[in-house]
Amino acid sequence: MKKTGPVVFGFLIGVLMLLHHFTPSSWIGDRYNNVLDWKQVVFGITLILGVISLFTYHWKKIERRAEGWGYSVITVAGLIFMIAVALIFTPERGPYPWMFDHVQAPMQATMFALLAFYVASASYRAFRARNFHAALLLTAGVIVMLGRVSLGELIGIDSVSTWILDFPNTAAKRGVMIGVGLGMTATAIKIITGIERTYLGKGA
Amino acid sequence: MISAWLTEERLGRTLLAAGQLPWRALAVGMILAVAVGAGMSPAPAAAQATSAESPPVHPTGEAALAPPGDETLGDSRVSGAQEADAVSDPAALVEPEILAEEVADQAEEDARFAWLQPVSGWFTPARFPTAVATLLFGITLLVLITRARGGRDLYIRRIAGLEAVDEAVGRATEMGRPILYSPGLDPMEEVATVASINILGQVARKAAAYETRLIMPNRDPIVMTVSQEVVREAFTEAGRPDLYDPNDIYYTTQSQFGYAAAVCGTMMRERPAANFFIGHFYAESLILAETGNATGAIQIAGTDSDSQLPFFICACDYTLIGEELYAGSVYLSREPLLLGALKGQDVAKVGILAILILWTILSFLGIDIRSWLG
Structure with missing residues (x-):
């Protein structure tokens, strides 16, 4: 029952979701919305588990004085502080939105900005012309990059850049997407029919 | 007793439930109700007030709210609800002459206009090709799975990224360092995440066998x-x-870049010897892969996000491209039934390739096949 129950439940929910895609029936639509509502309930409960997990993980690090435990102190303090100000002042006013706008948003922007440097370092490694494929990638990359700026238009390379993006690039992307689509469908069918049970353990 | 139970509102609802009768049939029903109502007590005032205040009721008893994107059904429901309101209106029932006049007017209207009656369907015709393709693909999978069950040997090409899983776990074991596994940013209902969790099961089994710590x-x-x-x-x-x-399998944050910062911090502090980035990733993919590269870890990535694939290919040692992500658990477990399903994907790809080539040739010949399909 421990193994059969989830498989039967997965089959029923999977078939319901599949039917909802193909039928405008209000009965199936209502059941579909029920499943989505239940997902929100499950998410809410697991979010509590998540916060407990986060707290326990960092609390243990602080207790053990593990490497970088100071960061854990800041994490735990931030977690408690944000919960407290949200409960006292509500999330719409007071320190909560201020902390969000002036602490969290700039930190997120900082992480995103780091991407520019990582792109540079990754491009440097990728464009080292060690073999034919790397040389081909370097050539295509240089043409596309030049074609995207004014200089490319000046030297007449912009049309080549557009051609590379529209034809070889699009063809490769579509090839990948066809494979992805088939893979997704096959995985979904395997799970709905109970053939794929790896997520339940090998003995399932 | 029957007349006490058979109030006007109940009679109207019964008539509606008898098959969403059109307006004229409803009018006849109302006349009948008037005829029956001559010998029965009026509906309780409280019940009538409730009827007037409560939301319109669908003939099947459901609230008259159409699900999103279901306009056809929504129209039908509103129409039914309006009819129900008309039936429950006691003023309309006490004057049969007025009703007869209205019926006559309606008949005249009907003669002048062609009325369209929305009907709730059971199938979305626009999705017929998808349904056929899904059915054909499903049958192909089941046939090949049955063949695999019969013990027939199926050839599966070598996937370098999955062959390297043993190497990565072994390396972490030799170095006495943990393994880091990231399932991506998507929630559980996304197929890429399910595929990632399937691969996680295999990686965790190897990590347990080698007594290596797994951080996630x-x-x-x-x-x-x-x-x-x-x-x-x-x-x-x-x-x-x-x-x-x-x-070791812990929650960090819902924030995209907050998650990236948490994973990067873990990589810098714990120094895992092997990093697995398997699932659906967004702009944080390169931040994770480059940080992992900086720590010197062996990195295996896999994603179905075509926009993030180049970043993983640049910064990781092995990358599972698109469909290889979905083949991961099958490849690692070597379960015969699952291998059959993998073969089914290849057969479908051959079919799609044949259609693409055929359409290309027809296109060169100036034949527009779309006109044949309507």
Whole structure:
């Protein structure tokens, strides 16, 4: 029952979701919305588990004085502080939105900005012309990059850049997407029919 | 007694429930109700007030709210609700002459206009090709799975990224460092995340066999809970449940770049010898892969996000491209039934390729096949 129950439940929910895609029936639509509502309930409960997990993980690090435990102190303090100000002042006013706008948003922007440097370092490694494929990638990359700026238009390379993006690039992307689509469908069918049970353990 | 039970409102609802009768049939029903109502007591005032205040009721008893995107059904429901309101209006029932006049007017209107009656369907015709393709693909999969069950040997090409899983786990074991596994940012209902969790089960089994620690920061709490169960199961199956620590599979944050910062921090502090980035990733992919590269870890990535694939290819040692992500658990487990399904994907790809080539040739010949398909 421990193994059969989830498989039967997965089959029923999977078939319901599949039917909802193909039928405008209000009965199936209502059941579909029920499943989505239940997902929100499950998410809410697991979010509590998540916060407990986060707290326990960092609390243990602080207790053990593990490497970088100071960061854990800041994490735990931030977690408690944000919960407290949200409960006292509500999330719409007071320190909560201020902390969000002036602490969290700039930190997120900082992480995103780091991407520019990582792109540079990754491009440097990728464009080292060690073999034919790397040389081909370097050539295509240089043409596309030049074609995207004014200089490319000046030297007449912009049309080549557009051609590379529209034809070889699009063809490769579509090839990948066809494979992805088939893979997704096959995985979904395997799970709905109970053939794929790896997520339940090998003995399932 | 029957007349006490058969109030006007109940009679109207009964007539509606008898098959969403059109307006004229409803009018006849109302006249009948008037005829019956001459000998019965009027509906209780409270019940009538409730009827007037409560939301319109669908003939099947459901509230008259159409699900999103279901306009056809929505129109039908509103029409039924309006009719129900008309029936429950006592003023309309006491004057049969007025009703007869209205019926006559309606008949005149009907003669002048062609009325369109919305009908709720059971199938969306626009999705017929998708339904046929899904059915054909499903049958192909089941046929090949049956063949695989019969013991027929199926050839599966070598996938370097999956062959390297043993190497990565072995390296972490030799160096005495942990393994880091990231399932991506998508929630549990996304197929890429399900595929990632399937691969996680295999990786966790190997990690347990080699007695190597597995760290897994999560962005989604449902994914975290499922992952904890999968890893616990894998460690138990490997005979080392004592090595499983639920604190190693932990929740970080819902924030995209907050998650990236948490994973990067873990990589810099814990120095895992092997990093797995398997699932659906967004702009944080390169931040994770480059940080992992800086720590000198062996990195295996896999994603179905075509926009992030170049970043992983640049910064990781091995990358599972698109469909290889979905083949991962099959390839690692070598379960005969699952291998049949993998073969089914290849057959479908051949079919799609044949259609593409055929359409290309027809296009060159100036034949527009879309006009044939309507």
